[in-house]
Amino acid sequence: MLLEETIKKIGELDRQAQKRTRLRLDDLTKPPGSLGMLEEVVVKIAGITGKWMPSLEKKAVIVMAGDHGVVAEGVSAFPQEVTPQMVRNFLRGGAAINVLSRHAGAEVVCVDIGVAAPLKEPGLLSRKIAPGTRNIAEGPAMTLEEARKAIEVGIEVATQEIAAGVQLLATGDMGIGNTTPSTAILAAFTGFPVSLIAGKGTGLDDRGLQHKVEVIERALRVNKPDPRDGLDVLSKVGGFEIGGLAGVILGAAASRVPVVIDGFISGAAAMIARALAPRVVDYIIASHLSEEPGHKIMLKWLGLEPMIQMRMRLGEGTGAVLAFHLIEAGLRILREMATFSEAQVSKKSED
Amino acid sequence: MLLEETIKKIGELDRQAQKRTRLRLDDLTKPPGSLGMLEEVVVKIAGITGKWMPSLEKKAVIVMAGDHGVVAEGVSAFPQEVTPQMVRNFLRGGAAINVLSRHAGAEVVCVDIGVAAPLKEPGLLSRKIAPGTRNIAEGPAMTLEEARKAIEVGIEVATQEIAAGVQLLATGDMGIGNTTPSTAILAAFTGFPVSLIAGKGTGLDDRGLQHKVEVIERALRVNKPDPRDGLDVLSKVGGFEIGGLAGVILGAAASRVPVVIDGFISGAAAMIARALAPRVVDYIIASHLSEEPGHKIMLKWLGLEPMIQMRMRLGEGTGAVLAFHLIEAGLRILREMATFSEAQVSKKSED
Numbered sequence: 001m002l003l004e005e006t007i008k009k010i011g012e013l014d015r016q017a018q019k020r021t022r023l024r025l026d027d028l029t030k031p032p033g034s035l036g037m038l039e040e041v042v043v044k045i046a047g048i049t050g051k052w053m054p055s056l057e058k059k060a061v062i063v064m065a066g067d068h069g070v071v072a073e074g075v076s077a078f079p080q081e082v083t084p085q086m087v088r089n090f091l092r093g094g095a096a097i098n099v100l101s102r103h104a105g106a107e108v109v110c111v112d113i114g115v116a117a118p119l120k121e122p123g124l125l126s127r128k129i130a131p132g133t134r135n136i137a138e139g140p141a142m143t144l145e146e147a148r149k150a151i152e153v154g155i156e157v158a159t160q161e162i163a164a165g166v167q168l169l170a171t172g173d174m175g176i177g178n179t180t181p182s183t184a185i186l187a188a189f190t191g192f193p194v195s196l197i198a199g200k201g202t203g204l205d206d207r208g209l210q211h212k213v214e215v216i217e218r219a220l221r222v223n224k225p226d227p228r229d230g231l232d233v234l235s236k237v238g239g240f241e242i243g244g245l246a247g248v249i250l251g252a253a254a255s256r257v258p259v260v261i262d263g264f265i266s267g268a269a270a271m272i273a274r275a276l277a278p279r280v281v282d283y284i285i286a287s288h289l290s291e292e293p294g295h296k297i298m299l300k301w302l303g304l305e306p307m308i309q310m311r312m313r314l315g316e317g318t319g320a321v322l323a324f325h326l327i328e329a330g331l332r333i334l335r336e337m338a339t340f341s342e343a344q345v346s347k348k349s350e351d
Numbered sequence: 352m353l354l355e356e357t358i359k360k361i362g363e364l365d366r367q368a369q370k371r372t373r374l375r376l377d378d379l380t381k382p383p384g385s386l387g388m389l390e391e392v393v394v395k396i397a398g399i400t401g402k403w404m405p406s407l408e409k410k411a412v413i414v415m416a417g418d419h420g421v422v423a424e425g426v427s428a429f430p431q432e433v434t435p436q437m438v439r440n441f442l443r444g445g446a447a448i449n450v451l452s453r454h455a456g457a458e459v460v461c462v463d464i465g466v467a468a469p470l471k472e473p474g475l476l477s478r479k480i481a482p483g484t485r486n487i488a489e490g491p492a493m494t495l496e497e498a499r500k501a502i503e504v505g506i507e508v509a510t511q512e513i514a515a516g517v518q519l520l521a522t523g524d525m526g527i528g529n530t531t532p533s534t535a536i537l538a539a540f541t542g543f544p545v546s547l548i549a550g551k552g553t554g555l556d557d558r559g560l561q562h563k564v565e566v567i568e569r570a571l572r573v574n575k576p577d578p579r580d581g582l583d584v585l586s587k588v589g590g591f592e593i594g595g596l597a598g599v600i601l602g603a604a605a606s607r608v609p610v611v612i613d614g615f616i617s618g619a620a621a622m623i624a625r626a627l628a629p630r631v632v633d634y635i636i637a638s639h640l641s642e643e644p645g646h647k648i649m650l651k652w653l654g655l656e657p658m659i660q661m662r663m664r665l666g667e668g669t670g671a672v673l674a675f676h677l678i679e680a681g682l683r684i685l686r687e688m689a690t691f692s693e694a695q696v697s698k699k700s701e702d
Contacts, residue, residue, distance in 0.1 A: 029440055030447050031428065031553035035669065036642060036662030077382065077699045085696040089380055094689025096381050102687070103680050202382035203699055289660075291387060308677070309640075309660050311387030318386065325676040326659070329454050336453070338445025345436040348428045348554060 002152045003247075007277040009254035013047030021046035021053070021334065028337040029345045035333060037307055041285055042330040048258045048283050053334060056168040056258070059106035059324055060161050061317040062248050063090060063097060063172035064154065066114030066240035067132030069141070071177040073215045077203040080132075083176050084117040090174070090316075091121045097172055097316035104324040106170070108317075109161060113153055114175075114240030127153045129240050136181060136219040140236045147235035147243055151272075154247020155254075162255045168324065169252045170287075171245045172317020173265040177201075179292060182268035184216050184237035186294045188225040189271050190301055197294030199264075202313070230275030238272065245269030250276065253283035260327070262320040263290035263312065267298040274302060285327065288312055288319030353503045354598075358628040360605035364398030371403035372685065379688040380696045386684060388658055392636055393681040399609045399634055400518075404685060407519040407609070410457035410675055411512050412668040413599050414441060414448060414523035415505065417465030417591035418483030420492070422528040424566045428554040431483075434527050435468040441525070441667075442472045448523055448667035455675040457521070459668075460512060464504055465526075465591030478504045480591050487532060487570040491587045498586035498594055502623075505598020506605075513606045519675065520603045521638075522596045523668020524616040527553075530643060533619035535567050535588035537645045539576040540622050541652055548645030550615075553664070581626030589623065596620030601627065604634035611678070613671040614641035614663065618649040625653060636678065639663055639670030 025039050026032045033039060045054050065087050071080050089095040090110045093102075101108045111125040116132035129149050133141035142150070158169060179201040187194050194216045200209050223236035234243050246269040252259035253273075261270050261284055273280045286304035289295055291313035299306060307326050312319050340347055376390050377383045384390060396405050416438050422431050440446045441461045444453075452459045462476040467483035480500050484492035493501070509520060530552040538545050545567045551560050574587035585594050597620040603610035604624075612621050612635055624631045637655035640646060642664035650657060658677050663670050691698055 028447075029437065029445060030665050034553065034663065034665040035447065036664065038661055038663065038673075079697050082697050085694070086380065089689060089694040089696060092689070092694070094380060094694050096379075096386065096684060096688055099683050099687045100680055103676075103683050202385065307661050308658060310389055310658050310677070312385065312389065313387065314381050314385040322389075322677060322680060325454075326661070326673060329451055329673060332450050332454050333447060336450045337447055338440060338443070343436065343440040343443070343445050345440060346430050346433050 002155055003148055006155050006250050006254045010277050010279050013282050014050040017050050017052045018043050018047040025334060027339045029340055029343045037305065038330040038333060041327055042334050045258050048256055050256065055331060058165045059168040060109050060166045061097065061101055061106055061170040061172045061321050062109045062111065062157055063174060063317055064111050064113050064241035064244035065174040067116035067175055068177035068181060068239055069133050069135035070137055070180050070215065072135050073137050075180045075212045075215055076177040076201060078176050080116055080176050083174060084115050084119050086174050087112060087115060087119055088121060091123045095316060096314055096318050100318050100321045104321045106321050106324060111157055111244060113150060113244040125157060133239055136184060136223065136237050137215050138222065140223055141181065141238055142235050144231055144235045147231050150240045150243025151247035154244040155251035158248040158251030159255060162257050167257060169248065169257055170260040170317050170320035171248050171266040171269060172262055172320065173241050173245060173315050175239060175241045178239055178265050180212060180216060181237055181239045181242060182265050183294055184219050185233055185268040185271055186298050187220055188233050188237060189227050190297060192297055197297060199292040199294065230272045234272050242269045242272065246272040249273040249280060249284060253280045258285055259283055260285045260287050260320040260323050262287060262317045263315060264292040264295045265315055267295060270302055287323035353506055354499055357506050357601050357605045361628050361630050364633050365401040368401050368403045369394050369398040372397035376685060378690045380691055380694045388656065389681040389684060392678055393685050396609050399607055401607065406682060409516045410519040411460050411517045412448065412452055412457055412521040412523045412672050413460045413462065413508055414525060414668055415462045415464050415592035415595035416525040418467035418526055419528040419532060419590055420484050420486035421488055421531050421566065423486050424488050426531045426563045426566050427528040427552060429527050431467060431527050434525060435466050435470050437525050438463060438466060438470055439472060442474045446667060447665055447669050451669050451672045455672045457672050457675060462508055462595060464501060464595040476508060484590055487535060487574065487588050488566050489573065491574055492532065492589050493586050495582055495586045498582050501591045501594025502598035505595040506602035509599040509602030510606060513608050518608060520599065520608055521611040521668050521671035522599050522617040522620060523613055523671065524592050524596060524666050526590060526592045529590055529592065529616050531563060531567060532588055532590045532593060533616050534645055535570050536584055536619040536622055537649050538571055539584050539588060540578050541648060543648060548648060550643040550645065581623045585623050593620045593623065597623040600624040600631060600635060604631045609636055610634055611636045611638050611671040611674055613638060613668045614666060615643040615646045616666055618646060621653055622649065638674035
């Protein structure tokens, strides 16, 4: 059972490495803690990797693509055909995630885990579980077996990338309609009223948003997902790419590799992962706060704090790869800054 | 009169260039506006530079260093000798701003505009107006003549860097005690109670913060700065590095070069610059939200929104150079992403 084995492998952070990193950071020529989260993320990575002065050279973003039966209800501003069209765009290097990954020096790994159209493109990892989920407004998105399979695909892809040398992972998504299942997942775990957490996704108007709220409420009523059971929630109101990304997060944690989550869809995947293995949040770095209104609540539930707030709402992993630069900046601070004694700088008056 | 000439040169943004950039951004394969501030900053830069597809290759951060007579009141956690020590650290490449500038591919330009100790180091721009300001708790920080001179030093340094090819500027500061004058400037312009906007700077305790509040209140009472007069505010409760950075901002705007401001001290400089030339804010990009409690109010007053929120409170320009990567990311999006027709991706259903 790959899922259970993976969960079992997720260990505690290395407190010794973290302590040594913290001591070094406090000895650098700046007021202790004055670089805020830039320092905290470095300490986190020390705990994850077990190295007090970690270095993350090879980076990749895993973009999982899947479709959603619930688009039949008219919950998205874009037609479903955009999912395979964008996958082709990813493979040709023309999408936002390609541009930002080149800028970040990261590889884009694109996975078809459940696109509704046949796709056979060079460079695409074909791991299709089914051609889209079923309509969650009428019943479960997928079987329990499919939910497990989606997660295991993510574990396998992450493990494979790590075996190929990747030291820093990010999660990205593509799937027309996927803020709808993500909002349903958020509501299922937190009990927040859907009307307070649903957003306009890629560009609904007010009437469209109201309709989306009703569809999500219906999906929750029809399916009754059990918030104590991550697999149940995923199978009833989730999506294949959401399950796949939950697997990427679990796989990264099991291999002690930090994983940077993108926005709302990646956050829903992280919720599923945390429901299955609470300790997994220690291995997750939040990148940005999305424009989707529920994202703040999602990150709070996960106990994570975003670094970037630019009102982005694109997905694909775009916020996550932007954060790579900030994370690397923290690692360079640790490695390259002078200490008080090296630079002959006086410490705080009280010291 | 360099100051008046510079202010006169600050023109309107190029609306034509902005319109063309916006059209192109909306034709790229993403929901319109879905990259949020990443798109907005690109449109801003198009308006500043007058180029619809701008490219900013050469970047620099100008770090102005100055001391503050008010440290005699015990308002800082660090002793004044740290200012020249840190300037030497900057010149040897060991400080946070050096590491982050290397990471961003930017040059560090270090200016002694008012350090209290004699400094003669290779690479340092020596433009000392006086060895520190006078104690603002007892009277004005500097004369009106010195205030003007500080701003003009900033204009000259910015203009010089731009003449040498720099296309993107950032502001950075060094000066033990400089959150005190910056808070006084914020209070002078906004009328906010000092107790609500003063912060712990580099690491005061609660008692130290209470004392700092009293000192700032005294400085405002003694000096009565006139919020309608930027030079008056700067001369009475400002600092040499703050004036210098106000000059950098004005000089950049006059040359149509975007200028990225760092945190609380750079924000105070931006307030002085705006008081002198309201249009200057069109040329400013806010980088991060500082941990100093008054910074949010400052940015609101300036009408600017930060991109990064990492609880940083170091200064030196560290937040500003971190934002370089994000700004360049936006420019690459504009330049490299495929359009809907190029990638054969369908547009929104309503279109």
